Amino acid sequence: MQLKQGLKIALKNLRVNRSRSILTILGIVIGITAIILIVSTGKGAQNLILGQIQGFGSKMAVIIPGREPKGANPMSMLELLYSDSLKEKDLEALEKKGAVPNLMRIMPVVFGGVSASYGSEIYRLTVFGASDLAAEIYNIYPATGAFFTEEDIRANADAAVIGAKVKEELFGDSEALGQKIKIKGRNFRVVGILPQKGSGSMVNFDEAAFVPYTTAQYYLFGIKYYHRIAVEADEEKNVDQMISDIKTVLRSSHNITDPEKDDFYIQSQADMIKTVGTVTNILTMFLVCVAGVSLLVGGVGIMNIMLVSVTERTREIGLRKALGATKKDILVQFLLEAIALTLSGGLIGILMGSAFSFVVSLALSRLAGLTWTFNFPVFAAFLGLIVSALIGLGFGLYPAKKAAMKSPIEALRYE
């Protein structure tokens, strides 16, 4: 028996039992659909986040207090939240001429969630204590007004630059520039209003307010340390050099000799991209595994139906054997049927998964205003086909073997 003829017989048998075949492959269809959808949207989300990280500029790096987290150790996470190792003296040491030759810009950042009010309107926002460099670093230039100045920072001035959403929530259509909003009992003069940036940034600037970091430290949070220090190198190729220079300076400032005991760590854009890539990949893999369970269940369903089919067709098997079919012929015929089942399930799943993820990408880009691109996951589709064929092979093998082992006389006698 040739493969072509075997395939013809297999397809014919599936057609004869059409509704049963469709129900049987449903599990495979759902599994493959889910996997394609997950991989495709996962890739889309990853691209979105990576795009935003890249938006911060490839010359950027950020110094973070605390020990670098290695794995998901809850203690190190806690340490990270309460670490106060980055202080003003570090800033001064880094700013010292010649200490870090490639350092172009440096900006300390503190942040936290606070309530802001104007008149009777109250709005909860994230306040960023930053410097005037924030505009350039984050590429956020006020649509009206201007950023606070270096002078404001030195003077612990009560000046605030607010996001578009904050303006809308607190002021509605009325003029905001020059008005005073109240944060933690302190009046801040609105000096600038940011343009609408849209959600989906890593940091939602629409729902944020910028104040001088000095003011934020002393009056809002009551701390003497920084949550982050953002740094920018003069050129992209010097980022690594800058980072290692910064490490040297900070270690001497913190009296650390053993790099293992660093109480800070530095993430460059490349590091962040790597981290995001790892995180989204792990997440995607996890979800794919969950969807894989459906494939497993689908496979068991295939095996079940194939066993029923073998029993039902006992006479046919006996007849074929009497007419000259070998064990191998029977085995191949039933295997081909199982594979034809799962493979068609896989194909339908790939089509449906692609269609769904296209709709999702359309919805996210049109309705949520994200720069979301549709990705046809070629690799996942290819893998889906192979996996579904393997499921047919794996779960079809036992029924097919059972069919092949039937004795022709027993089978012909079977009623």
Next chain:
Amino acid sequence: MPLIEVKNLEKIYQDDQTATPALDGVSFDINTGEFVAIMGPSGSGKSTLLHILGFLDRQSKGEYRFDGKTINDYFEEEVAHIRNKKMGFVFQAFNLLRRTSVLENVKLPLLYSGIKESLWEKMALKAIESVGLSHRLHHEPSQLSGGEQQRAAIARSLVNNPQVIFADEPTGNLDSKSGLAIMKILQKLNEEEGHTIVLITHETYTAEHSQRIIKLKDGKIESDFSVERRFKVGDHDLK
């Protein structure tokens, strides 16, 4: 050399506790071109004998040679090949594939024959023509009468031009007129085309269409004789 040589053939069905002998020392030869009926009541061992003759089962003791060779001379794959090429089977229950046309049913043995697919159609058409079913090529079994179904099954057994046709109660499920038509076809195949035919039946009347009757009883040969007054199915019988 006879086509079929059987010497002291025994078949014992071994259960957990009891051993049931189905064949108990059977010996006979069948030559090429013979039309032999194996007769006996149910339980006499005739089906068991046919299964062994058709290489579908193995004897417990004794020797069976087909075309000079025993089943043990072959690998399992070769046994399937012998069944396919040298033996044709006709069953009481027809055993046609449902929802499959007469033409496709008749082609079924060719699927396992290694013969080029381009030749199948011609071979199948020839076999169908010899049983007079050319007007039913594309009908499915459910659209045919019992007699027509059995004729399709005979065409299927003929398609590879086998050395012998084993027919197991071919008229058992048919009315007498359809049964006669089947016997006529078998006689024609034997006389005009020289096919060797081994017929299994429990009806004396059916058996007497053959040239020779081997009677089995309790696993032994009771008698083995030539049919003196053989029934010839004439056209008037079918009217």
